[in-house]
Amino acid sequence: MIPSSYDSIKKYFEIYNRSKDIPAHLSKVHSVDWNADGRRLASGSFDKTVSLFSFSNEKLTKEHIFKGHTDSVDQLCWHPMNSDLLATASLDKTVRLWDARSVKCVATIETPGENINISWAPDGQTIAVGNKEDVVTFIDARACKLRTQKEFKFEVNEISWNKENDLFFLTSGQGCVYVLNYPNLEQQYVINAHLATCFCIEFDPTGKYFAVGSADAMVSIWDSNNFACLRTVSRLEWPARAISFSYDGKLLASASEDMFIDISYVETGDRVFAVPTESPTFTIAFHPKKYILAYACDDKDGHQRDAGTVKLFGFKSSDS
Structure with a gap:
């Protein structure tokens, strides 16, 4: 049973409050993401590999390790509809596409930078990738060829389309979110979102909201239609580095160097639960159909047992 109201969701997490650790890599995990149907999870690592897991009966099982990148895999994402197609971005100046069915690399696209x-x-037709020089390259996902690229004169941190696929968003170092029309890539709006660097942006699955995480340790929740800030979440003490909406758009998870992941009720901003961690957390992803959160913690400051580990939160406590 999936709860619907704030009180019932809060009680749900008081019962389903346990985490599971799954060995994934030899060193720090940089990115985790679920595929569209929730049957697979992928993780990318500093160790240059991508781990592929199957998920069934509340159990995560490693299927394969993709090798081929020659430098750190910094971020990855699944095709929005094809549950077998995964894209990875690496410091080796390539984007690779992987097929989960044949467990192999199906395309390697050379890009301008790290x-x-x-x-x-x-719509599944385009992949955007950003590099360290603030150049965003747009790739034709079907032809696996570069379509266009655009250089920006500001720090680009994270990128995303809106759900209608006609606007492209970039978070910046000046506390702003830049909004371009798509596919023309002409600047339409500049949203003054925060007083410090904006790190991450995420649209909720329903398309009603988007959220922005900032170096000011706040997460802002916005109306996707009129770009009005609806509320902020201010329980973090460190910069908000990663955010993720639940499948129904009711919950928002926020992670940072704080020793917890904050889960908020989107309609009010109230805390639903705080997931305890033993080290900073820089990547999180809610399951597309369940209140299960995948995340990975940093492996610095002596917490070597977290090195290369993927964690899942949202399982029934043994004493419940």
């Missing part, structure tokens, strides 16, 4: 972020358009 890639640090990636986003797949909601």
